[in-house]
Amino acid sequence: MDLIQHGFLRGIAYGLLIITVVMTATAWGMWLERKIAAQMQNRMGPMFVGFHGLLQPVADMLKLLQKEDILPAGADDWLFNLAPILTALFAIATAAVVPWSAQIVASDLDVGLLWVLALGGIMVVPVWMAGWASNNKFALIGGMRAVAQSVSYGVPLVLTSMVAVVFTGTMSLSGIVQFQMAHGWLIYWPPGPGIIAFLLFYMALLAESNRIPFDIPEAESELVAGISTEYTGMKFGMFYVAEYVHTMVGSAIAALIFLGGWDGPFHWLPGLHWMVAKTVILFVSVYWVRWTLLRFRSDQLMRLCWLYLVPMSLALLVFAAVWVTYFAA
Amino acid sequence: MTSIPLHHLLTLGALLFCIGFIGVLTRRNILILLMSIEVMLNAVNLTLLAFARYNGATEGQVLAFFIIAVAAAEAAVGLAMVLAMFRLKQDVHIDTMNLLKR
Amino acid sequence: MTTEQILFYILGGGAVAASAAMLLPPLGKSPIHSAISLIVSFFFLAGLYALLSAHLLGALQIIVYAGAVMVLFTFVIMLLNLRPDETQEPRITAGKVLAGVLAAFVVGKVVTVVGLASAGAKAVDLAQPGYENFGSTKEVGYMLYTSFLVPFELISVLLLVAAVGAVILAKKSLHYVDRPEPPPSVFDQEHAHEHMHTQSGTDHAGDTHAPHDANAHAASHH
Numbered sequence: 001m002d003l004i005q006h007g008f009l010r011g012i013a014y015g016l017l018i019i020t021v022v023m024t025a026t027a028w029g030m031w032l033e034r035k036i037a038a039q040m041q042n043r044m045g046p047m048f049v050g051f052h053g054l055l056q057p058v059a060d061m062l063k064l065l066q067k068e069d070i071l072p073a074g075a076d077d078w079l080f081n082l083a084p085i086l087t088a089l090f091a092i093a094t095a096a097v098v099p100w101s102a103q104i105v106a107s108d109l110d111v112g113l114l115w116v117l118a119l120g121g122i123m124v125v126p127v128w129m130a131g132w133a134s135n136n137k138f139a140l141i142g143g144m145r146a147v148a149q150s151v152s153y154g155v156p157l158v159l160t161s162m163v164a165v166v167f168t169g170t171m172s173l174s175g176i177v178q179f180q181m182a183h184g185w186l187i188y189w190p191p192g193p194g195i196i197a198f199l200l201f202y203m204a205l206l207a208e209s210n211r212i213p214f215d216i217p218e219a220e221s222e223l224v225a226g227i228s229t230e231y232t233g234m235k236f237g238m239f240y241v242a243e244y245v246h247t248m249v250g251s252a253i254a255a256l257i258f259l260g261g262w263d264g265p266f267h268w269l270p271g272l273h274w275m276v277a278k279t280v281i282l283f284v285s286v287y288w289v290r291w292t293l294l295r296f297r298s299d300q301l302m303r304l305c306w307l308y309l310v311p312m313s314l315a316l317l318v319f320a321a322v323w324v325t326y327f328a329a
Numbered sequence: 330m331t332s333i334p335l336h337h338l339l340t341l342g343a344l345l346f347c348i349g350f351i352g353v354l355t356r357r358n359i360l361i362l363l364m365s366i367e368v369m370l371n372a373v374n375l376t377l378l379a380f381a382r383y384n385g386a387t388e389g390q391v392l393a394f395f396i397i398a399v400a401a402a403e404a405a406v407g408l409a410m411v412l413a414m415f416r417l418k419q420d421v422h423i424d425t426m427n428l429l430k431r
Numbered sequence: 432m433t434t435e436q437i438l439f440y441i442l443g444g445g446a447v448a449a450s451a452a453m454l455l456p457p458l459g460k461s462p463i464h465s466a467i468s469l470i471v472s473f474f475f476l477a478g479l480y481a482l483l484s485a486h487l488l489g490a491l492q493i494i495v496y497a498g499a500v501m502v503l504f505t506f507v508i509m510l511l512n513l514r515p516d517e518t519q520e521p522r523i524t525a526g527k528v529l530a531g532v533l534a535a536f537v538v539g540k541v542v543t544v545v546g547l548a549s550a551g552a553k554a555v556d557l558a559q560p561g562y563e564n565f566g567s568t569k570e571v572g573y574m575l576y577t578s579f580l581v582p583f584e585l586i587s588v589l590l591l592v593a594a595v596g597a598v599i600l601a602k603k604s605l606h607y608v609d610r611p612e613p614p615p616s617v618f619d620q621e622h623a624h625e626h627m628h629t630q631s632g633t634d635h636a637g638d639t640h641a642p643h644d645a646n647a648h649a650a651s652h653h
Contacts, residue, residue: 082467109490110486110568114494115493117494118491118493119493122493122494122502125497151499171568333436333482335552336552337439337443338483339546340545343538344447344538345447346537347533347534347537347538350533350534351534352453352454354526354533355524355530358462360462360504360508361453361454361462363504364453365454367469368469371472371473374492375476375479375480378479378480378483382565383553383555387570387571387574390485390487390488390566390571391579393485394571394575395579395583395586397491398589400495400500401495401499401500404500405503405593405594405596406593406597408504408507408597409597412511413601
């Protein structure tokens with residue numbers, strides 16, 4: 001019963017709580033995005049279900065639940081059904097190690113950052129499974145693009161987060177925040193590389209979660225809906241939810257490793273408020289970018305990654321190592 | 330203290346190793362062969378980590394780290410060879426690779 | 432029975448079951464299902480590593496094996512569009528018998544010899560001084576850059592060589608002896624398969640001109 005004494009049950013309880021909160025927040029994140037998009041395009045967005053459409057996510061879910069579950073002819077049924085479940089599972093599993101404040105964390109692994117990167121990296125497996133198992137050209141091309149993009153952008157994503165690891169000397173997410181509470185947020189100290197690393201991380205994050213301007217895997221003008229073309233009902237819903245959860249957890253990670261996590265300018269507010277505020281700001285900015293910019297072409301995307309982002313993050317990593325060795329106290 | 334008996338860990342490693350071993354000896358699909366090799370390497374890793382845990386020696390974990398790196402290199406080259414072979418023969422079964430026999 | 436033991440038997444059983452499923456008929460028939468069950472097995476193993484206080488190795492297991500190696504495998508399998516093995520393999524071959532005997536021998540050997548030798552083995556207590564950092568990223572990293580520096584550098588050279596080798600091998604412009612015409616692309620292969628199914632029963636002559644037919648077939652659509 002040693003594991004229980006070490007917080008096994010506590011971890012489960014916090015895990016359930018955090019999953020519930022993240023899923024709920026995700027549902028209203030979708031509503032928020034639609035509202036923002038509508039405002040940017042000078043329209044109202046969802047208005048009918050509840051006050052200013054606040055119950056729209058519930059209505060959407062009810063609609064998805066009622067839809068017919070279709071298995072395309074020639075599809076590999078086993079993989080086809082497994083893919084959305086795995087996508088949602090991996091997306092939610094990343095939320096398990098995110099510390100929302102010094103106390104609120106389901107599992108504070110000492111390799112928390114690596115865990116998040118690992119699960120983010122393995123997200124390509126179900127995506128590719130879905131693309132292939134659908135037996136559909138659009139889904140297959142979407143899946144291929146998704147794998148190519150996510151494997152490529154995984155490199156700058158890992159390298160820039162390693163910049164934070166080198167500066168702070170730990171891979172534990174709460175350890176990184178504690179370092180920043182003592183030495184200043186990484187985005188402004190040491191001056192220069194922090195903000196560049198943050199911007200690179202943010203771009204790689206947009207690409208990893210398939211957001212405009214990096215959303216060619218599901219470019220609707222050429223690929224219908226990419227990997228989710230053949231999916232209906234709740235299976236489609238799972239992809240949809242996973243995408244938002246991925247974006248939200250990604251924003252939380254960016255807030256943790258570059259923006260000081262639950263640290264704030266004054267301390268009479270509990271840390272949770274700062275953490276949530278930073279996450280929501282990043283989350284909204286992702287959608288701000290999404291509804292502002294255009295989409296890259298596939299080859300431009302790869303060129304941007306391998307010719308600019310990867311060398312820049314490598315240079316930053318070397319700089320971080322030099323800084324830590326010679327300049328840090 | 331870990332309460333898992335050492336020989337249970339080693340037996341698990343041996344079982345996994347043998348599963349991989351059987352796969353290598355019985356299957357003809359190169360991809361399955363490569364996957365079986367991965368299983369064998371993992372069995373070795375498990376054994377190394379078990380000994381590392383029992384002796385409190387981090388060296389075992391470092392060796393396991395090296396094995397993972399070698400496995401990654403092996404998979405990349407192996408799969409490239411499978412691709413080249415498929416281009417040549419339109420098949421991935423090892424018994425069709427008999428160019429030297431002719 | 433402690434929680435740790437229960438977890439060990441669940442994870443270990445899962446790893447063995449998933450690896451066996453990789454080879455046995457229901458899933459083992461089709462390479463892609465084999466690969467997926469192998470990924471499941473790697474997840475169980477990552478859990479076992481974490482149970483043995485090797486958190487870094489557990490995370491690396493997921494990143495490298497499940498995230499990179501198996502993605503490569505599934506990618507290759509799906510792009511080659513390998514269908515389930517319907518080849519006429521004989522049920523019991525000398526190889527299979529040999530494999531079974533050897534495997535049983537190895538398992539038996541390990542269970543008896545090692546079981547006897549390690550029956551009273553006591554694990555180091557990680558709570559005692561000197562072992563607090565066992566398995567932590569810092570400790571493994573420190574060792575990598577000090578006592579194992581040379582192997583570490585050699586591994587990086589190996590990875591570089593492997594990367595270059597993989598790129599060269601996978602290039603299309605290699606010239607082989609009596610190389611057939613270029614392979615059909617993914618999209619032609621879908622048609623090629625239809626084509627093969629309509630001509631089932633013919634020998635390999637059928638698929639050498641399949642790409643050509645498939646192209647014509649595709650062109651007629653436009």
